[in-house]
Amino acid sequence: MTRTRLGTALWYVRLSWFLGGVGLQRLAAYRLDFALGAGAFLVRVGVQTAVVGLVFRQVPAVGGWSYHEVLFLLGFSLLPRGLDHLFTDQLWELGRKLVQRGEFYRYLIRPVNPLFSLLSERFFHPDALGELVVGAALVTYAGTSLDLDLTATQWALAPLLVLCGALIHTAVKLFFASLSFWTVTSLPALYAASQVSEFAAYPLDIYHASLRALLTWVLPFAFTSYVPAVYLLSGDTALLGWLPVVTALSLLLALAVWRRGVNAYEMTGS
């Protein structure tokens, strides 16, 4: 069967649309689960916000950041995280058990890209809606309180910043999940990486220099929230130029590791 590239792309789009719809059906089938999952994020972010509130009861600024600026950063950090969570959390399953239990082969025998096949098994994780809604609410509230007046360029770039951030989250997750092709299960590594991403919810300026370097250049979570938030709040573009570069490099590295892993799996698979 020959298909043009455009035809293939359109076919994937149609397939995603359909499978996304199938994922939505879960919303109706497991309403309590959805409510608990989304509610859990609500509580977690609520607690995080309360902590920030209590910190700023003591001092007017932390590391040069005001209360509403930190809230803006906290809210913004949830947007790329939620967007990534919405579509790619099936990668956790890969890291956790798919290689361990020898179940991975089923993504190789389908007539679609194996990565697409894996992600599409559960294309829509409604829990993430909790993150996205809270993130948007915090950003709106903090932005209004700060009288934030974004320029046209900033408005135009904002969705791209969120998208790049989501792709960085995806790349890190894909990288660590793919390690399971060699280590059987990479859940510990995945979990540790997701824990490190929590740092991105607070201003980088408060951390030790070594930690700042780690979050910027090794596990580049700074580019998912700190760098975009600094740009939107102050127009400072010092690190912004690196954002597309870091996003592209992270994705390329993760995809390379994934591809090598898939090949390694074929070699050892029975």
Place this chain on the structure above:
Amino acid sequence: MNVRAGRYVPFATGGLQSLLQYRSMFVVTGVTAAAGAAVTVFLWRAVYAGSPDGGTGPGGFTPAGITTYLLVAQVLQILHANRVDDEVAAEVYRGDVAVMLVRPVSYPLVRLFACLPVVAANAVLVGVPVLVLFSFLVPLTTPRPVDAALFAVSTALSVLIAFCVNLLTGMTGFVTTNTWGVRMVKQSVVAFFAGQLVPIALMPGPLAAVAHALPFRGMVDGPLTLLLGRYDGAGGAVAVLAQQAGWVAGLSVLCAVLWRAALGRLEVLGG
């Protein structure tokens, strides 16, 4: 209910053996705890950055004092992460709990004995290294010997409170299948009201009142009040310990009652 300890020793050794099969879990727990500690420690150190060395800032903490508080709070949290909540929830969910019911032992006590080696191993293999790591990075206060001893007793009680809280969380498996969401809510709420993220002394009146009325305070704020010597004479120290002991007793009764009620429900559902 049979409470002869001898019957439960095999469960303790079994718990230890299954734990040692997943040694990488210690690394994860360590990284997680270190990351959590770093976030709160750096956040609050930025607040105390203006306070003079040796002088006290908000809540009567010195910069070293608040650092010690938050770091030890994180280590206590490692001791409280006994996995009872997800194991009980999973066993209830899969129906494995039925196997346990035909044995002449009490399931909650089996869980308690199985979790003690986890707590001990986490303390030695994760808690101590995290503490040592941070002692190189940030200044900490050294407690007086008497405070350290009181802290040890208080920590033992806090482990029991955490066990009861996690058992109750795990028992929600009888009601809902999404115990992941329930556990996440529990973790956030407990961490907050235990004083793990913000010392209760720094909370505004109404919030502090809520924290005082809840049992979670005995998990973190209680032991740290003793460790940092922030109590009022011998009476103050006894009051902290008595309150913890009271919650241990109360929560144990609650666990026992709810466990019986849940078993009744399990019979209805089982088939």
